[in-house]
Amino acid sequence: MNRSETRRLETDVLIVGAGPVGLALALDLRYRGVPFLLLDEGDGRVGHPKVGTVGPRSMELFRRWGVAGEIRAAGWPGDHPLDIAWATAVGGHEIHRLPMGTAASRPAPPWTPEPEQVCPQHWLIPLLVRELGTRPAGPLLPGHRLERFVQDDDGVTVSATRLADGAALTLRAGWLVGCDGAFSPVRKALGIPAPARHRTRTFRNILFRAPELGGLLGPRRALVHFLTRPPALRYPLRSMDGRALYRLTVTAEAQRHEDAMTLLRTAVAPDTPLELVSEHVWHLTHRVADRYRAGRVLLAGDAAHTLSPSGGFGMNTGICDAADLGWKLAAELAGWAGPALLDGYTAERRPVAERSLAEAHTHLRRTLDRELPEEILRDDAAGARARAALAERLEREGVGAEFDAPDTHFGFRYASPLIVSDPDGDDGDWRSRALPGARAPHAPLGDGTSTLDLFGPAFRLLCFADPAPLAPVARAFAGRGVPLLVTRCPDRAAARLYGRPYVLVRPDGHVAWRGTRPPLDPLLLADTVRGAR
Structure with a gap:
């Protein structure tokens, strides 16, 4: 990348922040053929990984985007216990x-073909970066800092700096998405409040x-x-x-001045070699x-919400x-979104x-409030009784x-x-019904x-009944420019x-409508789901 090339760039969507959420949005936009830059x-690269496990719904989305297999092959041993x-x-x-079994041996849950997968950030981020690619062949511009942005009726103009040499970069985008973390400069520049819920x-x-620790622990290993x-x-x-790599979390308030190696020697009982890699205070x-949108600028991930890692x-x-935002931006750029579609992003995700x-x-409170009696450290019968009592409390909790x-x-x-x-x-359980607004279930x-593989590129109307006249529905959606695929499912x-017998699923895989008969007013349905009502 040379200085003249980075002087000015234009794109449809500019994502600020290439963490897991920014990269996920990039994958969704690529899936939908939307031009973007990141x-x-x-x-x-990630020197100090924070997140360790990709959850099952995220794995379903990565399956849609074509990278679930790579995440599962990233390096976690299939025979390592996932126990807690x-x-x-x-x-x-x-x-x-x-x-919890192992990745190779645990039984598949009935509600998803994609159970959670251990893939820490220092594996996940480089994997997704390689998948997307960096400039000039790919959309990612690493080593660039956002300085300021100004939006108007037609788009957003962004000023950025290349950190390696201070070169200025101007970008023009139709939409800007801040995926820039808990202290999001994008959110602060918009003046959107995010009041603290807890201290x-x-x-x-x-x-x-x-x-050598894993070998010493043997069957006592755990995730x-x-x-x-x-x-x-x-x-x-x-x-x-x-x-060989581990991460210990301690409270900085109580243990701010304690030596890291002393803490490790307390936390790890066997006499085994330990090597400090890095420390991170967070x-x-x-x-x-309060809201996820201000005009042509939107927020996602930690820029929109921060919560305890517990869970x-x-x-x-x-x-x-x-996943919610990607298809809505694609609809805006394709011209078939109604005026309320992007406002639905805040209404749904907040x-x-x-x-x-x-x-x-x-x-988190369960952990903070748990009483830990000194007796549980004893090696005698009193210690065994104290540990048994604590185990019962953990079970009850x-x-x-x-x-x-x-x-x-x-x-x-x-x-x-x-x-x-x-x-x-609308009542029911997500495990056993396709509920309006809920994720369409895996079958x-x-x-x-899986039925999940039917969802993504367009609205999908599933027909489980005998053939019915669905041409009016297809014409109504086509007349509004809304992509629709109709699938008769005999399963x-x-x-x-x-x-x-009739279920309409959105491009993000959530149920938009269901009925016992085809919609009586297909145009009304099309306008509702595209945000034009």
Whole structure:
């Protein structure tokens, strides 16, 4: 990339921030054929990974975008336990364990063909960057800092700086999306409030290598060793590659001045070589932006919401933001979006962030409020009784919900003007019904694919009934320019699961409408789902 090439660029969508959410939005726009550029201060490498697991709904989306297989092949060993173990120290007294199997051996859940996958950020980000490509062959401009932007009726003009040499870059885009993190300069420049829901907490992540630890632990290995050591070690020590790399989380308020190696020697019981790799101090905030859109500028991911990592909902909530926003931007650029379509982004995604924040905070409070008696450290009968009592409390607390939360990943439903309610009733469980506003459920099809593979490029009208006159629906959507595919599905199991003979699914895979007969007013339906009512 030379200076003259970067003087001025134009595109339809400019994404600021090449973290997981910015890259997910880029994948969705590429999938839809939308021209875009991606601006980021970094170089595509992650020195200190934060997020470790890609959730199951995110994996379904990565499947749509063609990279799920690469994520599963990124490097996590298929035979490494995915268990969660509460212990006084790694290799110390184990108090409670959630057996989760391994990536190779766990049974597939009935509601998805894409269970969660361990793929820490230091694998995930470079993988997605390689998939998309950097300039000049690809859309990513690494090493560039956003300086300012100005929007008008037709687009957004952005000023940026190339950090390597200070060269100025001007970009012109139809739309700007800030995926630039918890302290988002884009959100601050827009003046959008994101008030704190709970007090800010400060943590230290300590990344280290222990090449012999896994062999010493043997069957006691776990994906996460949740430390329960009084007075203050009560957070996860997590395997980051299934081999030698680990990450310990401690509270910076209580352990700000403690030496990292001393903390590691307390957290790891066996006498084994430990190598400090890096430390990272971070601030846990609990925020949801008041709105996700200001004119031609939108927010996604941590720029729109920040929540506790307890439960693993943060990145996955942001990736679902990208799936909701991508098709709506494509509709705007293609000319068939109604005036309310992009406003539906805030209406649909903001309540999901609030729900995820509340769920994550519940898990965090459970950890913060847990009493850890000194007796659990003892090696005698009194210690064994204390640990057994704590194990019973952990069981009663329902700690498994933090690590197995399909309702949070799959169960959210959109209630916006873009969704048509069912006059025959909207109640039901997402596992057993295609509910208006909910993710259209997975049903295996006879050819080895899933109903999920039908969704993405257009609206999809599924017909589980005998042939009916659907030509009026096709004409209505075509007349409005809305892409529609009609699929007659003879699969009886899928028909029972979907619960209505006619189901209209949006490009993001959420149910827009369902009925016992074809829509009586196809034009009204087309206008509703495209935001023109």
